[in-house]
Each structure stands twice: as structure tokens, then as C-alpha cells.
Amino acid sequence: MLNISENKILDRSHFDHAESLTMTVATKQKKRRVRILFVSCCVVFLILFLPWTQYIRSKGYVTMLQPEHRAQTIHSVIAGRIEKWYINEGAFVSKGDTIVSISEIKDEYFDSLLLPRTQLQVQAKNLSALSYKEKVKALESQIEALKRNNILRKEQARNKLEMAELKVESDSIRFEQAKVNFEIGVKQLGRAEKLYEEGLRSLTDLETRRLKFQEVQASVISAENDLLSSRNSYISAVLELDAIDNDFRDKLSKAESDMFTAQSSQYDAEGSATKLENQYSNYEARTGFRHILAPQDGFIAEAIQVGLGETIKEGDQIVNIVPSNGELAVEMYVSPVDLPLMEVGKKVRFIFDGWPAIVFTGWPRISNGTFGGVIVAVDQFAGKSNQFRVLVAEDPEEEPWPSVLRVGSGADGIALLNDVPVWYEIWRQLNGFPADFYTRKEKEQIAKGEK
Structure with missing residues (x-):
């Protein structure tokens, strides 16, 4: 019913006996439901425009x-046998605390005096290298002395050669003079014999002239011998000068060969010493690896390797640690x-x-x-x-x-x-x-x- 007219049927008669008509009458409760439904629809419509x-x-x-603060596993750097545990699971450890100690299982590391003996080997090799180094210095000094001596000897030989040249020249002049005297003596002897034959000179004068001629002839031979001797001395001086260079090259080659041999031995000793020092450092570092240390502050979460006397390999997992700060x-x-x-x-x-x-x-x-x-x-x-x-x-x-x-x-x-x-x-x-x-x-x- 639309309820348009002011004359209402409900005022004239009652619908008590008409159930269907009673249902069409709007009650207060039904009006309230309609209002609630209307308000709900409005609220839902407004909600549709709210920000989501x-x-x-x-x-x-x-x-x-940070990656360094995440849970991590601590590994063993060396192979060994577990000797002692210093912590329990769940315990707090500071950076550098010892977690577990292990002992060596390889025979080359069993020596308890391994580090001191290796240090002695290093010192011996260093001394050997030092000795070879000093030998190289001595040979270098010897080579320098040979070079200086060679300069002086060559200077001396040149002077001697020059003296030989001058003596050859002097002897050649004397020889020429002797030859001239010989020619004059021959002529004088011929005139003396002619004068003797003519009776102008005595036999004594002739014999005296012959004696002088023998002396002149002897002086020619002596001058020639001196000239030949001077020439031999000159040749000897030239050979001696050449021999000085040859002897110097031989001695220099031998000294340099000894020096290079000493240098090679020195470098070999230094290389061996460096190798031993590296080996010593490895031994020293390996000694520190016998104790597994906490890399940072944290809590021990789980012990992966347990017990005493258990053998572990390089890189085996030991414990899990959870950093405490981060x-x-x-x-x-x-x-x-x-x-x-x-x-x-x-x-x-x-x-x-x-x-x-x-x-x-x-x-x-x-x-x-x-x-x-x-x-x-x-x-x-x-x-x-x-x-x-x-x-x-x-x-x-x-x-x-x-x-x-x-x-x-x-x-x-x-x-x-x-x-x-x-x-x-x-x-x-x-x-x-x-x-x-x-x-x-x-x-x-x-x-x-x-x-």
C-alpha cells in the first residue's frame, strides 16, 4: 500500500482476521531494518573510496x-687428533678464546724441537751465504788489483819496448860507424902496404897498421852483434807486451770464473735460506693452528666433532658458532x-x-x-x-x-x-x-x- 490518501482503511477496520493484509502493514521494527540496510549500504559505498x-x-x-655476523662453521686448517675441549655447547666465547686443541698426526711434525732446529738450519744457510758473499767481494778486489797491475805492467813493458827501440837505433848507428871505420881501415891498410912496397914505410909501421885494421874489423863484428842483440831485445819486449795481455786475460778469466761460481753458490745459499725461513714460518704458523680459536664473539651452537682422540682431516668442520653482536x-x-x-x-x-x-x-x-x-x-x-x-x-x-x-x-x-x-x-x-x-x-x- 502506498498510503497516499488521508482516509486510511486501517482506521475504519482492523486486519486481525486477515493475515495477508497484516503482513503488508509497515511496523517500526521493519522501518528500523530498512534504515540499517540503507546506512550499511552507504557505509560500504564510502569504504570503497577509502585508501588501500x-x-x-x-x-x-x-x-x-652483515655476512661476517651470520652463523658460521669453524674448520680445522691442519689434520690432527682432538686432545682437549675447552668449551661446552651453548657457551659464550670471546674472540681469540681456545675452543679445542689438537695434536699432530704426521710424522714430519713429531719433533718437539722442530722450530729451534729449523732456526739453526736457517742461521747456517745465512752464514754460508754470507761467506760466499765475502768471497765474491774478495774476488772483486782481486780482479780490480789485476786490472791495476795489468796497467802498470803494460806501462813498464811499453817503456822497455821504447828502450829497446832506442837501443836498436843506437846500435844500428854504431854499426854504420863501424862499417865506415872498416872501409877507412881497408883504404889505410892498402896505402900502408903500397908505401911499404915502395920503401917509404917500415915494416913496423905496416904491422901497426894491420893491428889497427884488426881492431876496426873486430869493432864492426861487435857492433853487428850488439845490433842483433838489440833487435832480439826489441822482439822480446814486443812478445813480453803481448804476453802481459794474454796473462792478464787468463788470470782475469779465472778470477771472474771463481767470482761467478761464488755468486752462484751465494744465490743458491740465499735461496735455500729463504726456503728454510719460509718453512720455519710455516712450522710456526702450523703450531698456532693446533689450537682452534673463536674468530669473533658468539655462542657455540653445535659441536660437530666430538670426543677425545678422534682424528680429523684438513678442512673438517669442528663447531658452529653464532656471533653475539650484529x-x-x-x-x-x-x-x-x-x-x-x-x-x-x-x-x-x-x-x-x-x-x-x-x-x-x-x-x-x-x-x-x-x-x-x-x-x-x-x-x-x-x-x-x-x-x-x-x-x-x-x-x-x-x-x-x-x-x-x-x-x-x-x-x-x-x-x-x-x-x-x-x-x-x-x-x-x-x-x-x-x-x-x-x-x-x-x-x-x-x-x-x-x-
Whole structure:
């Protein structure tokens, strides 16, 4: 009934006996329901225009932000046998604390005086190298002395050669003079014999002249002998000068050969000494490897090698240690379709295992029990599960993460994206479209470009 007229049938007659007519009469309760329905529709319509934060939800776990602060395994550098444990599982250790000591199992390291004896070998080799070095210096001095002596001997030989040349010249002049005297003597002897035959000279004068002629003849022979002797001396001086160079080259070659041999021995001794020093350093470092030390402050999580007397190899795992200091972070994994939405600096909300939370995913501001984070790194390649790892650190602008949070705890990550109306998000979900990739600034730039 429309109730248009002022004359109402209900005032004239009652519908007590007409159940169908009674049902058409509007009661106060029905009017209230209509109003509630109308208000609800209005509220729902208004809610459709409220801002909704798009998100990507992913599972992850708590880890350390810096790689050096993450849980690590301590290995044995050398092979050995476990002798003593100094800690228990779960104990706190400082950097440099001894965790376990091991003993040698290789026979070349059994000597208890290995380091002192190796040091003695190093000293002996160094002294040997020093001796060869001094020998090289002595040979160098000898070579320098040979060179100086050779200069003096050659100068002396040149002087002697020059003297021989002058003597040859002097003797040749005397020989020429003797020959002239001989020719004069022959002529004088001939005149004396002619005068004797003519009776102008006595026999005594002739004999005297013959004696003088014999003396002149003897002087010619003597001058010739002196000349030949001078020439022989000159030749000997020339040969002696050449012999000096030959003798110098022989002595120099022998001295240089000895010097090079000494240098070779010196270098060999120095190389052996260096090798022994390297070996000594290796032995000394190996001695330090017999004690497994804590690389940093942390807690012993698990002893992988147990017992006493157990033999281990090089590189075997000994214990697991969890560093005690470091900044916590969360490793979360996203699918490839969501990777373009992950950027360094974007906000992420977390729900940690063991901490109750009331979450309104689209309205993070009214959520309770969640903790804030900031993306600090995104992997450039997918892992074995075909998902990309995203590393999230604590947001300094948000409430700090729980102090009792431990590495390995589970975390439910909610990566916050753009703010869109609720109706847009419902429409996107119904159509299966991905989250909005563009930022608000990029949208405005795109809109300006289209205009």
C-alpha cells in the first residue's frame, strides 16, 4: 500500500482476521531494518573510496645483516687428533678464546724441537751465504788489483819496448860507424902496404897498421852483434807486451770464473735460506693452528666433532658458532612476477613467530603487533626455488625489533606498495591483475605526458 490518501482503511477496520493484509502493514521494527540496510549500504559505498595499501606477502626468517655476523662453521686448517675441549655447547666465547686443541698426526711434525732446529738450519744457510758473499767481494778486489797491475805492467813493458827501440837505433848507428871505420881501415891498410912496397914505410909501421885494421874489423863484428842483440831485445819486449795481455786475460778469466761460481753458490745459499725461513714460518704458523680459536664473539651452537682422540682431516668442520653482536635482518623470498615491485628503500611490515599481532593488511597504520623494516638488498638472480631473495633491515623510524629475537626465527613479511582506493583493489583482485607497478610520481608524469 502506498498510503497516499488521508482516509486510511486501517482506521475504519482492523486486519486481525486477515493475515495477508497484516503482513503488508509497515511496523517500526521493519522501518528500523530498512534504515540499517540503507546506512550499511552507504557505509560500504564510502569504504570503497577509502585508501588501500597494496602489498606482497612472503615468508622469511631472521638472519644477520652483515655476512661476517651470520652463523658460521669453524674448520680445522691442519689434520690432527682432538686432545682437549675447552668449551661446552651453548657457551659464550670471546674472540681469540681456545675452543679445542689438537695434536699432530704426521710424522714430519713429531719433533718437539722442530722450530729451534729449523732456526739453526736457517742461521747456517745465512752464514754460508754470507761467506760466499765475502768471497765474491774478495774476488772483486782481486780482479780490480789485476786490472791495476795489468796497467802498470803494460806501462813498464811499453817503456822497455821504447828502450829497446832506442837501443836498436843506437846500435844500428854504431854499426854504420863501424862499417865506415872498416872501409877507412881497408883504404889505410892498402896505402900502408903500397908505401911499404915502395920503401917509404917500415915494416913496423905496416904491422901497426894491420893491428889497427884488426881492431876496426873486430869493432864492426861487435857492433853487428850488439845490433842483433838489440833487435832480439826489441822482439822480446814486443812478445813480453803481448804476453802481459794474454796473462792478464787468463788470470782475469779465472778470477771472474771463481767470482761467478761464488755468486752462484751465494744465490743458491740465499735461496735455500729463504726456503728454510719460509718453512720455519710455516712450522710456526702450523703450531698456532693446533689450537682452534673463536674468530669473533658468539655462542657455540653445535659441536660437530666430538670426543677425545678422534682424528680429523684438513678442512673438517669442528663447531658452529653464532656471533653475539650484529644487526638483525630478515631474508624473505618473492616470486619473479613480484620482483619488479621490490626496490631498495621500500617499507616492509613483519609478523615474527612468537609475537601476537592483529593485522589489517590494507591498513598497516591500524595494525598492531607488527614491526617495520626497510629493503636494503635484492638479489639479481633466482635461487633454487625459482624465487628472488630480498634482504630487509630494521626500520630506524619504527619501533625497534624485539631484543630476544633470535637468528632463524620465522617472519611473515608484508611488503607495502602503493595506496589505491578499495574499489580499485577489489576490481584488480577480481580480474587477477598484478599490483600497481608505477609510483605516484610516475603516474603523474605519465598523465602529464598524455595531456
